[in-house]
Amino acid sequence: MIGGGQLARMCAGPAAELGITLAVLAEAPDASAALVTPFAPVGDYTDVEVVREFAAACDVVTFDHEHVPAEVLEALDRDGVVMHPRPEALTYAQDKLAMRRRLTELGLPCPRWAVATTESQARSFGDQVGWPIVAKTPRGGYDGKGVRMAQSADELADWFDLAREKGEPLLLEERVPFTRELAVLIARSPSGQAAAWPVVETVQTDGICTEVLAPAPDLAPETAELATLIGLELAGALQITGVFAVELFDTARGPLINELAMRPHNSGHWSMDGAVTGQFEQHLRAVLDLPLGSPRARAPFTVMANVLGGEYEDLYPAYRHLMARDPELKVHLYGKSVRPGRKIGHVNLSGDDLADLRERASHAADYLQGVVTE
Ligand code: ADP
Numbered sequence: 421m422i423g424g425g426q427l428a429r430m431c432a433g434p435a436a437e438l439g440i441t442l443a444v445l446a447e448a449p450d451a452s453a454a455l456v457t458p459f460a461p462v463g464d465y466t467d468v469e470v471v472r473e474f475a476a477a478c479d480v481v482t483f484d485h486e487h488v489p490a491e492v493l494e495a496l497d498r499d500g501v502v503m504h505p506r507p508e509a510l511t512y513a514q515d516k517l518a519m520r521r522r523l524t525e526l527g528l529p530c531p532r533w534a535v536a537t538t539e540s541q542a543r544s545f546g547d548q549v550g551w552p553i554v555a556k557t558p559r560g561g562y563d564g565k566g567v568r569m570a571q572s573a574d575e576l577a578d579w580f581d582l583a584r585e586k587g588e589p590l591l592l593e594e595r596v597p598f599t600r601e602l603a604v605l606i607a608r609s610p611s612g613q614a615a616a617w618p619v620v621e622t623v624q625t626d627g628i629c630t631e632v633l634a635p636a637p638d639l640a641p642e643t644a645e646l647a648t649l650i651g652l653e654l655a656g657a658l659q660i661t662g663v664f665a666v667e668l669f670d671t672a673r674g675p676l677i678n679e680l681a682m683r684p685h686n687s688g689h690w691s692m693d694g695a696v697t698g699q700f701e702q703h704l705r706a707v708l709d710l711p712l713g714s715p716r717a718r719a720p721f722t723v724m725a726n727v728l729g730g731e732y733e734d735l736y737p738a739y740r741h742l743m744a745r746d747p748e749l750k751v752h753l754y755g756k757s758v759r760p761g762r763k764i765g766h767v768n769l770s771g772d773d774l775a776d777l778r779e780r781a782s783h784a785a786d787y788l789q790g791v792v793t794e
Contacts, residue, residue, distance in 0.1 A: 422465050422474070423484025424451030426754035426763070427684050427700075430692070432456045434701035440708070444484075445474045452754045453484070468495045475501045482662055482707045486513040486682055504610065504661035504707035505682045512658060513682040517558040517591050526657050528650055529676050531669070532594040539580055542573040542592060549594035555579060556591040567627070569595065596676055598669035602636055602643075603687035604651040607663045607702040610709045614655050615702065617695060617715040619647045622667070622687050628761065631782065632724040634690040634717065637774055639670075647675045654680070663688065663703040686726070686763070691715070693750045693768040694722025719770035725781040727765035729758040731790025735765070738788050749784050 421428045424446030432453060435442035446454035446462050454460035463470035471492050475481050481496065481503045493507035512519040520533050531554075534545045546553045555576050557566040570576050576590070583590050601622045608614040621636035622629050635644070651666045665685035667678040688699035697705075697713030705712055732738065735753055742749060746769075753765035767784045769777045786792045 421445070421453070421482050421484050422471065422488055423447070424453040424457075424460060425484045426452045426756065428453035428484040429456055429754055430684070430689075430752070431700045431704060434698065434704055438701070438704065440704060442704075443474070443478060445471065450757075452756050455755045466492065468492050472496065472499060475499065480504060480707050482703070483510070483683055486510055490514075505664070506659065506661060509658050509660045509664075510682050513664075513680050515558050516556055516679060517589070519680055520591060522658070523654075523677055526653070528653065529674060531596045531676050531678075534592045535589045536592050537580065537584060537589045539573040539577060542570070542576055542580075542590075545592050546570075546573065552595050554593045554595050556593065557583070558588060558591050565627075596669045596671055598671050598676075600636070600670045601678070602639070602647055602668040602670050602675060603632075603685070604647045604666045604668065605663065605685060605688040605691070605699060605715075606651040606655050606660075606666070607699070607706045607712055607715070608655040608660050609706045609712060610661050612656070613712050614652055615697075615712040615715045616648045616651055617688065617691055617699070618717050619644045620687055620690065621670075628726070628728070628763070629686050630726050630728075630785075631778070632687050632690050633774065633778070634694055634722045634724070636670075637721070643670065643675055650675065650677065662706045663699050686766075689752070689766050690722040690724040690768055692752065694718055694724075694770045720772040721774045721777055722768055722770040723774070723777040723781040724766050724768050725785040726763050727753070727767065727785050727788045729760050729762040729764050730788070732788075733758050735788050741794075742784055742787055746780055746784065749780070751784070751788075 422445045424444045428444050429452040443459040444453045444457045446460045465488050475496050481501055523530050532549050536542050552569050552571045555568045602619055603622050604619050605617045618635035620632050620634040623631040663684045665681040665687050668675040684699045684703050692698040696716045750768040756764045767781055769781045771777050
């Protein structure tokens, strides 16, 4: 796996259980996955030679993130390295403009969008779809960075200056009047077998996902079906391999696609404890072209709450109180240093009373963050 973040780390448990040797190309010796993986050479994933040497020792190469440059992927391809997902599929997670173009070609439901290099183009788009509009840098955004809501074209002047400097246009989108955000998580193997987990609701705070409700409560069956079909259609059309996520807006016009992540995803962390097969085990099965496991939910609801960096550097002392207070709680920490707002872990709780699960999960996350002390 290229990249030693928490997604790679969470593959380590299932890999050990299945007796699969997981190697990680880590950013640093103390990267999240390097701390739990015996074979974790440190190297720069943008350096072709470093990545080639790492890949030469692997039967299959997969990714913890989407940032490996296209030229590195092409070099691996020329070497005959087996990669899942394939570089063509990764493009759609690296470049939001390429993603919008492809989804539109496929006739899949998206927000209305346009490409712009000037304020006057933004003005005419905004006048057409209504203000405010949402501007996005096609590459390099995450957790809401690279996304700006604009009331007028003037508010994008600095972004257009930068865009023209880089020679890269901006993606403009109508501001979708969504009622909530949904995600559908799919696994697809190179042989073409696919499996979909139940559609979930993702709750965002300040552009960061803080909570996931699985399945999305009170979701109209036709919306759930349509969202799942969108995911399966994409899996086949883009020949995606491994686990991937489609983020959607739930609207009166039906689900609209926001973006794609070509890897296991935060919206699937609930599945580690809440589904027969968790996303990390499934990702390994998919990229190794093994038969996929059942994605069925084990309980009526599972709630995942993200733990963000807060007051405490060392979270272990919180365990005694949390575990005594709620023996059903499942805590997952990533071994990452604590920085305010950084995702450093999550908790899962399964059961049948959604409101109660949400209250207990958010209490646990708050306690780990030092927001509450009892
Ligand atoms: P990132 O790649 O940084 O996660 P996203 O494209 O997912 O960025 O956008 C971050 C958040 O901004 C979304 O979760 C959503 O809340 C909001 N957003 C993005 N696009 C739109 C849109 N077209 N209309 C309304 N809100 C949007």
